[in-house]
Amino acid sequence: MASEKLFSEFPPVSTEAWTNLIQKDLKGADFEKKLVWETQEGFKIQPFYRKENLKGKEWLLSNLPGKFPYLRSTRKLTNDWSIRQDIDTPDLKTAKELAIEAISNGVSALGLVLADVGSGRKGIQIKNEKDLSFLLADLPLNEITLHFVAEEKSPELYSWLPKNKTLVGGLGYDPYRILARHGHSGGHGPETLKPILTELAGKWKNFRALTVHSSTFRDSGSTIVQELAYTLALGSEYLYRLGELGVSPEVVNSQTIFQFTIGPDYFLEIAKFRAARTLWAEIFSSYSSDKGEASLPFIEAETARYNYGIYDLHNNILRGTTEAISAAIGGAEIINVLPFDHLLQPADSFSLRIARNVQLLLKHESYLDKVADPSSGSYYIETITDQITEQAWKLFTEVEKDGGFLECLKSGKIQSSILESRKKKEENYSTRKEIFLGTNQYPNSKDKIQNKDLNKNIKSPAISSASNELKVSPIPEFFAGDAIEEIRMKTEGYESKNKTSVKVLLLPLGDLKMKKARAIFSLNFLGCAGFQVVDPGSYETSEEAIAGIQKENPQIIVFCSSDEEVSGYVKEILPKLKQKPISLVAGYPKDILPELESAGVNGFIHVRSNLLETLSDLQKRLGIQ
Template sequence: MSDTPTATPVSFAEFPSVTTAEWLARLSRDLKGQDPATLRWPLPDGFAVEPFYHREALAALGGPPMPLPHPVSPWLNVPALQVPTGDGRPEIDQAAAALANGADGIHFVLADASTFAVHYLAEQLPLARTFVGYTVTEKPDVLLSQLVDAAPGTALRGFLRFAPGPVPEGAELADYRTALRRCVRLTTAMPDFRALAVNGAFFGNRGATITQQIAYTISTATALLAELPDAETTAAEVAGTLHVHVAIAPSYFPEIAKLRALRRLWATLLHGFGLPASLNASLRIHAATASWTMTTLDPHTNLLRHTTEAMSAVLGGADSLSVAPFDALFAEANDFSGRLARNLSVLLREESGLGKVQDPAAGSYYLETLTDQLAQEAWTLFQQTEAAGGLPAVRGKVLDDIKAVTTETFRRIASGQQVIVGTNRFQNAKEQFSFHPKKLLRSSAFDVTRAAYPTEVLRLATAMHFERREKKSKRAAVVLLGTNTNQVIMDTFVQMLLPHERPEIAASHPLGTLSVLYSSPEEATLMYATPEQFQKFARFIYQIPAEKQHFIPPALLSSDMATLHEAVRVFGFQEMKVQGYTTEEVLARLQGR
C-alpha cells in the first residue's frame, strides 16, 4: 500500500571498511606483539572462542543463517511453585496472587499429584485462559484426565512434565509408554498445551557441558519419538505435543547460542523422522535459571546470576521462563524473594524491551559461529550416543560422562581456575547465615547436585564445628561432605599457601570414596570412607534395621561423643593427612580465621 512506510537502508559510509588483516594488525599492536591467539577462550565443550570475529565468519557458514521467527508474543513469565504433599490450596492462592502481579503463568512442581485440588485450581485460575505447567513424579495421565474433567470442553494452556526419578525421562520409557500415549491422545486437540517434556534441564543441572546438554536432549527426544508411536498414536502427534525444558547458566553468550543450536538441531531431528518442517516452528522451549550454579553462601549473588541467565534465555528464543528466588536453596517460599524473581522477567520485557526484537542474536559474527560450532559438536555426540544404542541403553555411560565433567568442574573451583563469586572468591568472611546450618544439612530437600556444594558444605560444617567448640557442646557430629571433597579441600588449601609454605602434601584419599568431617568440642578431623562404610555407620547411629533396603543417610549425623567416636573407629573411617598441618589449622585457614 502507498501509505506503508518503507525501511531506510542503514549506511555508515563515513566509516572506512576495515579488513580482517587490519584488525589483526591492530590487535597485535595493542598487545605489543603478543599473539592474539593467546586470548582464545577454551570452552569445556572442547573448542575455543576466538578473540574476535569478522565478516569472513559468516562466509564460512555459507552466508548469514535465517533469523529465528519472530514470536507472536514475548516470552511468558512463569514462576515455579513447589507444592508439598497435600491439596496445594495455599500454593494455588499464591499462584493467583502472582498472576495478579506480573506473572503470565505458573509452574506447579507437585510432590504428590494424587492429592492436588484440581477442582479448586479450575475455580481460582480459569484453565482456558491461564498458562499452567505441572511437573509430576507419577501417573501423568491421571492428573491430565482430572484436569480435563475439572474444566470440561476447555482447551488447556501450558505443559506437563513427567519426571519419574533421578534419571533422564527418555531413559525410562518401558514402564510409562501407556501413560504417555494417553497424555498425547488427551491433548491432541489442545495446541496450546504440551503434554510431553524433553527434560534437557536434567543434564544442565548436573553440570553437563553445553554440547552434552544439547546432544542428550536430542537423544531423549529421539527415544520418545521412536518408542511412543503405535496404532493409535502417530509420530507427528507425538512430535506436536513435545516441548523442551532447559536450564540456563550464567555463561551469557554460550547460553544464547545453546538455545539457537537446539532449535536448529530440532529441525534436523524431525527431518530424520520424516516429519513436516512446520512442526519445528511450533517447538516450545521452557527455560529456567539453573540450580547447578546457585549458591547458599552470599545468596544475593544469585540475583546477579539470574539476571544474565534470564537475558540469555529470552535473547536465545525461550518461549517461557522461570526465574528461581535467590534464596530458594534454604528458605521457604516468601513474598520478598518471589517478587524479585517475578519482576526480573517483567523488567527485561517492560523496561528493557527485549521482547520487541526478532532474534537479536542473528547476524552476529561471533554468535552465529558459536551457534554453528555447538550444533556441529552436539550433533556429533548425538550420533555417537545413538550408534552406541541410544537412550536408555547407554544411560549409564551418559551419566558417567557428565560425572567426569563435574569432577573436573569441582577441581577447577577448588584451584580457583573457575570463580564462584562469594563462594571461592570475594567471600564475605563475616557472613551471618539467615538459616540454621545444622537444619539445612539435615534436610533431604537440600540440593547437593550443584557446583558450589563441596565448598559450601565444608564452610557450613566448619562453622558448626567452631560454634560447637565455643559452646562446649557435649555431642559430636559427622558431616558427609561428598564424594572426593577432601581433594577439593586439599586443592583449595594449597592455593591459599604462600610458595614458602607449600611442603610436600600427602594424597588426601582414594578416588571414589566419601569425604566426612568428624567434629567434637575438642577437635575436627577430616576423614574418608567407602560408601558401604558410611551406609553401615549411618544405619548404626540411627538404628535402621538391615531389612529396610531404601535408606538414604542424611548429610549430618550426631550423637554423644563416646558413641560417635567409637562408631567412627569400628566402621573404619580413615583420617585425611595434611602433612605439616593439623585439620584445625586447615579449616581455620579456609574459614579466614
C-alpha cells in the same frame, strides 16, 4: 548526498591489520594465551569476529524468523515469551495465595510443584483430587498456562485434573528422566505416557503431556554440547518409542515441551537455543516430511539450579538475570527464573516478586520481547551457533550409532561422559579457575545459614519397583558451590557446638604493596571456609605482631609479606609464641620452603593452591572434620 553510505569515506581495515595492532599492544605477550578463551566444550573463543568468519555459512544470516529450520525463531514478528513462576510452599492455602498474587502481578505461566516427588523441592501437599480442586478454584485458567512438576506422580496427577475445564500448559511428565534420576523406571515409560499423550492430543491440544528436561544432564554437570545432544537424543527416543506404539511424530511433537536449563555462559547459552531449534528441525524431518507448524519445537527455559548458591544469596539474583537475558535473546517461549533463595526454602512472596520483576524489567524496560532474534547478524554469536550445532550434532549421531538414548543410558556411556565433565567442573571450582562469587571468591564471612533444613538437601523419595522395569546407573544432581558450601557449614556446626568461632589473624608485615595484596588474598581465601578472618591493617614490627597474636588468640596465623622478608619475620615471631597456632605463609617462596617449614610454618596459600584441599586440611588440623 542521500545516496552516500555511512562511513564510506573510511577505508576498510583487514583482519591482518587488526591482529598486527593487537600484537603490538600485547608487547610480545602470547596472543593465544592472553586473548583466546577455550570453553569446556573445546571451543576457542576469539577476541574479535568479522564477516569473513561466516564465509561458507551464509545460511545463518539468510534464514528468516518463523521459517524452517527455525534457527532465528519459531515466531515471525515478535520475541514475546510467557513469564513462568513455580509455587512450591507446602501449605495449600499459602500456595493458593501466592499463585493468585503471582498471576495478578504479571505471571502468565503458573507452575505447581508437588510434594514428595523427585524435584529437589519441598512442594505443595496435594494429596488428592480435592486438594487440587481447592488449589485451582478461583485461578483464571483461561488467562494463563498451567504447568506441573509432579515427576513420578504425573500419571496420578493427570487423573485428578478437572475434566470440565480447558487447560493450556503442560503436565511435565518425562518417564526417562525418572529412570535417569532414580536408577530404575518404577514402571514409567512410553507405555504409561502414550494414553495420557493421545487423550490430551484429542481433548486439550494445547496442554502438553511430555516435557523433555535438559536439567537431567545440565544440573548434573554436563557441558552445553552434552546437554543439547542428550536432550535432543531423548526427544528422538520418545518419537521412536511412541511411534512404535502407533503415535504419529506430528502428535508427539505437538505434545512436547523442551525445557532447557540456562547456565552462566551468556553468549553460548544464546547460541544454544538457536542451535536447539535447528537441530530439532533436522531430527524431526527424519521422522516426518511436515515442515510447517507440526515441526515447530516448543522451548521453555529455566535458570540453572546448579548455578545458585546458598551463601550471599543476592548473587543469585544477578545469575538469574543474566541467564534470563540469554533465554530471551535466544528465543525461548516460556522463561522461569528460580527465586534467589530457592535452594534454602520454598519461595515466599518476596523472593517470587524479585524473580518475577527480573522478567518484567526485561520486557517493559529493555524491550527484549519486541524483536525476533535480536542477536542475528552478530558474527560472534552466529559463529558459536554454528560451532555448537556442529559439535552437538556430532555427539547426537554418536548416540544414535550406539543404539539411541536409551541404549546409551543403559550402557552407562551417557553417565560416564557427564561424570567426566562434572569432575572437570569440580576441579575448576576447587582451584578457582572458575569463580563462583560469594562461595569460592569474595565470600561474605558474616553470612550464616540459620535454617539447616535446606531445599537443596531434599532427597528424592524412593519409587516403588515394578516387574521387568529398566535399571541404569542414576545421574545425580550437581551444584557448583557444593563442596565449598559443605566446608563452610561444617565450620558453622563446629562453632555452634563449641560456642566459639574459628579465628584467623593476618600478619601484614614489611613491604606495603606486598603485605596489602597478600592480606586481601588471604582474607578471601580463608573466608571461604567461614573462618573469622581478622585483618589488623598493618603491623610495623614483629613485636607488634606478637602482641596482636596474644590479644586475638587465633587458631591460625598467616604471614603476609614479600618472599624476601617473610623468613625473617617467621624466625622472629614463631619462637616467641607460647601457644603455637597453625602458621601459614601467603605466597610460595620456593627457594626457601624447607627453611620456612623447619622454622615452624605449617603450610602455604597462593594463587595455585587447591582451595578445597587446603580448607579441608585446615579443618582436619582444627578438629572440625
